[in-house]
Amino acid sequence: MHEGTPLAKHIRQGLQPKPDEDLAIAMYELMLDRASDAGYEHYEISNLCQPGFESEHNTKYWTAAPYYGFGCSAHSYDGLFRRWANERDLARYMEMVEQNARAIVSETQLTDSERQAEAVFLGLRMMQGMSLQDYEQEFGSDLRIEHENDLIRFREAGLIECNGDLLKLTRAGALLSNEVFSAFV
Secondary structure: OOOOOHHHHHHHOOOOOOOOHHHHHHHHHHHHHHHHHOOOEEEEOOEEEOOOOOOHHHHHHHOOOOEOOOOOOOEEEOOOOEEEEEOOOHHHHHHHHHOOOOOEEEEEEOOHHHHHHHHHHHHOOEOOOEEHHHHHHHHOOOHHHHOHHHHHHHHHOOOEEEEOOEEEEOHHHHHOHHHHHHOOO
């Protein structure tokens, strides 16, 4: 349950009960099984599709590919260190454009440790997993050594698996992904 949502508000006000976690897990597993039986692939933590119809837009985020946004409230990423966002307020955005001013209102330079954390938690969002060799080439360090204890703990809990070069979440790991991701942030 996420704060700020109608469900969170209704639960807080006593208008509806908090969902039963065991029932939610069972329903999630049933949905994945039925979707798989119907030919859908669970390609990203929160997305399924028919083979070949993965969202190219969202996949850019999970694979740290560069993306460029144009217009009011648009966000961009150079694929390396820099993220930026345009003005959100339409009237203010239009005023800036008419004055030939930059409409960029926030910029972030990612540190190496932020890039490493993102590489793990975004890479693990993809159900195919992330390449440990690519990580080592990009950052000059071995994730298996850096986070040895975490990886052992998550593997023993059945949340991750390592197949050769690929580190990936299991089905149970996808359900508890935030717990896994928190070890790398």
